[in-house]
Amino acid sequence: MFDVHEMEINFGPQHPSTHGVLRVLLSVDGERIINAKPVIGYLHRGTEKLFEHMAYPQCVPHTDRMDYVASATNNLGFVEAVEKLMGVTAQIPKRAQLMRVILSELQRISSHLLWLATHAIDIGAMTPFFYCFREREQILDLFENYCGARLTLNCMRIGGMPDDLPPGWLDDLEEFTGKFDAAVDEYESLLTNNRIWKRRTVGIGVISPEEAIEWGVTGPPLRGSGVNWDLRKALPYECYSELDFEVPLGINGDTYDRYLCRMAEMRQSNRILKQCIPMINATPAGDIKAKISRVVRPPEGEVYHSIESPKGELGYYIIADGKSTNAYRCHVRPPSFVNLQALPAMAKGHLVADLVALIGTIDIVLGEVDR
Amino acid sequence: MTQALLMRYLLWPLVKFLGAFIVVQAIVAAMNWVERRLLGLIQARLGPNRVGWHGLLQIVADPIKFLLKEDIVPSSSEKVAYFLGPMLPLIPTFMVYCLIPFGPPPMFIAARVNVALLLVLALTSTGVYGIILGGWASNNKYSLMGGLRSAAQMVSYEVPFGLSIVGVLMICGSLDLVRIVDYQANNAWNLFPQIVAFFIFFVSMNAENNRTPFDLPEAESELVAGYHTEYSAMKFAFFMLAEYSAMIVNSCLVTLLFLGGWTMAIDGKGLTTQQLVSMGVLGGIIGLAIFLTKMMFFMFVYIWFRATFPRFRFDQLMDLGWKWMIPLALGNIVVTGVFVLIGQERLMYWIGLATLGAIGFHIFRKPVPAVKAKTAHEVAHAS
Numbered sequence: 001m002f003d004v005h006e007m008e009i010n011f012g013p014q015h016p017s018t019h020g021v022l023r024v025l026l027s028v029d030g031e032r033i034i035n036a037k038p039v040i041g042y043l044h045r046g047t048e049k050l051f052e053h054m055a056y057p058q059c060v061p062h063t064d065r066m067d068y069v070a071s072a073t074n075n076l077g078f079v080e081a082v083e084k085l086m087g088v089t090a091q092i093p094k095r096a097q098l099m100r101v102i103l104s105e106l107q108r109i110s111s112h113l114l115w116l117a118t119h120a121i122d123i124g125a126m127t128p129f130f131y132c133f134r135e136r137e138q139i140l141d142l143f144e145n146y147c148g149a150r151l152t153l154n155c156m157r158i159g160g161m162p163d164d165l166p167p168g169w170l171d172d173l174e175e176f177t178g179k180f181d182a183a184v185d186e187y188e189s190l191l192t193n194n195r196i197w198k199r200r201t202v203g204i205g206v207i208s209p210e211e212a213i214e215w216g217v218t219g220p221p222l223r224g225s226g227v228n229w230d231l232r233k234a235l236p237y238e239c240y241s242e243l244d245f246e247v248p249l250g251i252n253g254d255t256y257d258r259y260l261c262r263m264a265e266m267r268q269s270n271r272i273l274k275q276c277i278p279m280i281n282a283t284p285a286g287d288i289k290a291k292i293s294r295v296v297r298p299p300e301g302e303v304y305h306s307i308e309s310p311k312g313e314l315g316y317y318i319i320a321d322g323k324s325t326n327a328y329r330c331h332v333r334p335p336s337f338v339n340l341q342a343l344p345a346m347a348k349g350h351l352v353a354d355l356v357a358l359i360g361t362i363d364i365v366l367g368e369v370d371r
Numbered sequence: 372m373t374q375a376l377l378m379r380y381l382l383w384p385l386v387k388f389l390g391a392f393i394v395v396q397a398i399v400a401a402m403n404w405v406e407r408r409l410l411g412l413i414q415a416r417l418g419p420n421r422v423g424w425h426g427l428l429q430i431v432a433d434p435i436k437f438l439l440k441e442d443i444v445p446s447s448s449e450k451v452a453y454f455l456g457p458m459l460p461l462i463p464t465f466m467v468y469c470l471i472p473f474g475p476p477p478m479f480i481a482a483r484v485n486v487a488l489l490l491v492l493a494l495t496s497t498g499v500y501g502i503i504l505g506g507w508a509s510n511n512k513y514s515l516m517g518g519l520r521s522a523a524q525m526v527s528y529e530v531p532f533g534l535s536i537v538g539v540l541m542i543c544g545s546l547d548l549v550r551i552v553d554y555q556a557n558n559a560w561n562l563f564p565q566i567v568a569f570f571i572f573f574v575s576m577n578a579e580n581n582r583t584p585f586d587l588p589e590a591e592s593e594l595v596a597g598y599h600t601e602y603s604a605m606k607f608a609f610f611m612l613a614e615y616s617a618m619i620v621n622s623c624l625v626t627l628l629f630l631g632g633w634t635m636a637i638d639g640k641g642l643t644t645q646q647l648v649s650m651g652v653l654g655g656i657i658g659l660a661i662f663l664t665k666m667m668f669f670m671f672v673y674i675w676f677r678a679t680f681p682r683f684r685f686d687q688l689m690d691l692g693w694k695w696m697i698p699l700a701l702g703n704i705v706v707t708g709v710f711v712l713i714g715q716e717r718l719m720y721w722i723g724l725a726t727l728g729a730i731g732f733h734i735f736r737k738p739v740p741a742v743k744a745k746t747a748h749e750v751a752h753a754s
Contacts, residue, residue, distance in 0.1 A: 015595060124583060124682025125679075127414050130414035200681055356593050
């Protein structure tokens with residue numbers, strides 16, 4: 001009866017809320033999304049290929065540039081994979097392990113803070129952005145005091161850590177952990193029980209547990225659907241098995257549950273940090289490196305090692321030929337890339353305004369998607 | 372004789388209009404600074420504080436920047452409509468300044484019209500044409516969506532906006548803004564008998580002005596910049612000017628209709644219009660100050676809202692407008708009608724006061740605990 005035209009919209013790559021250079025090809029009927037097709041690759045840098053031409057230690061700074069808002073966890077995944085390939089995982093001193101855990105958990109908090117800030121501003125609440133950045137700034141200051149960098153940390157080495165913690169660093173950390181729970185309360189007082197926030201997030205982009213597993217979704221989007229899968233618990237690395245923390249799970253698998261999960265995860269990360277401080281004080285200072293040869297030349301073989309990055313399962317697959325000091329092949333399984341697959345299914349039938357909330361809730365970083 | 376007439380009907384109103392225009396435009400420019408500083412205060416940051424004392428010269432720096440920027444016209448735009456877009460919303464908002472009494476008459480009103488309220492409503496609602504036209508003429512899909520959203524939003528909220536005023540009119544029995552204010556000075560603020568209407572008016576006024584949480588037409592995170600995506604330099608500034616002018620007009624309206632305008636009196640006691648007029652120039656200044664204070668309070672609430680709320684989604688906005696506000700406004704008219712019919716307007720004041728008290732009690736019942744929100748593992752089972 002009526003001649004209905006779908007409108008094609010290029011959502012991105014230059015759009016304020018696609019979190020980088022994601023481009024989504026939208027077919028909309030009015031404002032209702034008929035089809036959403038993510039187009040990626042605008043930030044492709046050939047990182048994996050680069051890894052084949054660099055000695056293993058040289059690769060570490062390049063891992064920073066993948067998930068550039070969570071570089072410590074990227075470092076961790078890579079150095080652990082190489083250590084596993086070399087078979088020296090057990091030799092890493094306790095102090096180095098704890099330092100890695102502290103840095104990763106700080107990184108998790110800072111990544112989640114960035115997510116909350118942008119997610120909230122995408123849905124139109126602008127104040128949480130500044131509150132989140134206030135705390136994130138303190139974390140970045142901690143990073144700077146440790147390794148001199150704030151964003152691309154390059155803070156881990158194969159076999160241990162580059163430097164011991166500077167004097168007074170743990171006191172600063174303790175001060176931060178003491179204040180952080182109250183800060184999370186503050187964010188939640190702005191959003192959690194806010195009616196408009198709930199209307200914008202409850203029931204939006206529902207993924208059932210089965211679908212989530214089928215899509216290969218990991219991290220908070222998976223746990224928001226109620227699947228209890230956190231690599232820190234499921235396949236513990238470093239000294240996570242000695243630490244006491246819970247894995248927050250959602251029920252409905254909607255944007256609101258994923259929001260709750262991440263908020264609770266920040267509290268749990270803070271709990272881990274609090275436990276780490278007395279533990280690291282008990283270890284001898286300076287004992288931060290395993291005794292491995294300077295030239296990293298793993299034996300012939302292959303390894304897949306994954307860790308729980310803030311965004312999900314971050315895996316490194318490395319093939320070594322046993323002769324050279326660089327990898328024969330290195331493949332990265334970035335969580336953002338895999339989680340992004342679920343976007344079209346999640347977005348179908350929602351409004352354009354919801355697409356923004358969905359991109360936010362998946363928490364993608366394009367550096368990682370495109371590598 | 373002719374000279375006196377000319378003086379009375381042309382020159383004098385023109386001077387008064389210019390006065391109002393300049394004052395309001397100054398407030399608009401100042402609001403830009405006030406808003407950014409206030410937002411900064413709320414959001415734990417500073418806001419503009421570089422140019423001049425506490426950044427006050429920002430008020431001057433912004434227009435200079437807007438004037439000097441390149442005025443980009445998209446090659447595929449509909450030229451005439453594209454030029455008209457930013458101008459159209461300005462004209463009605465400027466015209467409205469003639470009709471609004473900023474202080475005790477006859478000094479602070481350019482043109483006293485006996486149907487002023489109706490005229491104000493008619494003029495302000497035409498502001499949307501510019502937005503629609505601008506959004507469409509830009510030939511950009513985001514702009515178009517912004518324009519369409521704006522059209523739907525304005526049409527939907529114009530209805531409760533208008534309906535909420537009916538109750539006030541029934542009580543005051545006049546469309547003349549001066550008489551509405553006088554009625555309030557001789558009785559009490561319309562806020563009390565018309566508490567429901569006040570809230571409806573206030574919410575729809577937010578929606579009319581495209582302010583958070585109803586800023587869907589420009590929705591930065593969704594539509595880039597909505598209807599003014601393709602506008603730059605002074606054309607963009609005109610849209611902003613129109614928005615802030617409309618905000619001031621609406622703040623003036625809510626002050627006049629519900630908060631007793633320039634008077635500060637209950638039951639004819641206190642600073643009524645007669646009292647202020649008898650005090651001469653000083654009375655005029657006091658009246659103006661009272662009026663501006665009340666108006667600025669609402670401007671502050673606009674900014675406060677912007678800092679606090681997320682944005683509604685389009686369908687939710689329509690839900691709120693059509694399913695809640697319009698029935699509520701209609702119900703308010705019926706209830707007010709019944710009270711007026713049985714001659715018990717006074718009873719409404721007490722009911723309104725009780726409602727306000729109840730709201731206050733609900734808010735301040737206990738020191739509001741920092742919402743110890745349910746963490747996710749309370750929502751679900753933990754590992």
